[in-house]
Amino acid sequence: MSTSIKAVIIDLDGTMLDTAPDFLVAINLMRTDLSLAPLTLDQVTSMVGKGSENLIQKVLAVNFDQTDITLHFDRAMASYQQHYLTINGNHSNAYPGVFEGLESMRDQGLRMACVTNKPLAFAIPLMQKKGLYDYFELIYGGDSFPRKKPDPMPLQQVAQQFDLLPSQIMAIGDSSNDAIAARAAGCPVLTVPYGYNHGEAIQNIESDGIVETLLEAARLLANRNQ
Numbered sequence: 554m555s556t557s558i559k560a561v562i563i564d565l566d567g568t569m570l571d572t573a574p575d576f577l578v579a580i581n582l583m584r585t586d587l588s589l590a591p592l593t594l595d596q597v598t599s600m601v602g603k604g605s606e607n608l609i610q611k612v613l614a615v616n617f618d619q620t621d622i623t624l625h626f627d628r629a630m631a632s633y634q635q636h637y638l639t640i641n642g643n644h645s646n647a648y649p650g651v652f653e654g655l656e657s658m659r660d661q662g663l664r665m666a667c668v669t670n671k672p673l674a675f676a677i678p679l680m681q682k683k684g685l686y687d688y689f690e691l692i693y694g695g696d697s698f699p700r701k702k703p704d705p706m707p708l709q710q711v712a713q714q715f716d717l718l719p720s721q722i723m724a725i726g727d728s729s730n731d732a733i734a735a736r737a738a739g740c741p742v743l744t745v746p747y748g749y750n751h752g753e754a755i756q757n758i759e760s761d762g763i764v765e766t767l768l769e770a771a772r773l774l775a776n777r778n779q
Contacts, residue, residue, distance in 0.1 A: 563667055563726070564728075565669035566601060569767070574644035580608075583629055583633040641682070650766025703734045705735075729753065732759060732760050
């Protein structure tokens with residue numbers, strides 16, 4: 554990892570914000586609408602990370618086979634989206650070191666993009682509410698392009714917009730989606746150990762290192778670019 558880093562791409566859910574409590578509330582309100590029993594936080598956390606469609610598919614799979622999932626999906630998705638928009642950000646919090654890390658990255662002159670699989674209609678209000686929005690030059694959601702992470706397309710678009718080589722952009726995320734997308738795009742990637750890696754150990758992900766916080770990531774980048 555010798556190339557100078559000029560920019561960062563940072564994931565949102567599980568990397569900057571602990572949003573699982575928001576998901577839990579919205580999902581259980583949706584499940585009430587469908588006369589289903591509530592899920593636990595651990596159940597919901599293991600389902601997060603591949604976008605809203607995948608999340609609702611997994612939530613319905615707790616009770617239904619594929620035929621019934623298809624039957625109930627549209628109603629479940631509409632209910633979930635309505636409830637999520639109402640409570641978006643009410644139960645979520647930034648992880649330790651997030652704002653300190655973002656401040657340090659900004660002070661280093663790094664260009665900053667957020668790439669999340671969360672739909673933009675959810676991501677932007679959430680980032681505004683939690684004080685993250687103004688740090689980022691670009692924000693791409695799961696519905697910004699035809700393909701989302703783990704596909705490299707969103708990261709490649711950031712590189713194109715920034716007019717940088719992928720090797721000059723450090724991706725930072727909490728899941729295999731982030732690492733796979735970064736590898737395919739040609740970006741180096743750091744992972745955090747506290748997020749939502751689909752119930753899998755973060756140590757099993759091929760990355761360029763595990764950082765305990767975004768502040769640690771910022772310090773690593775500062776040292777690397779000296």
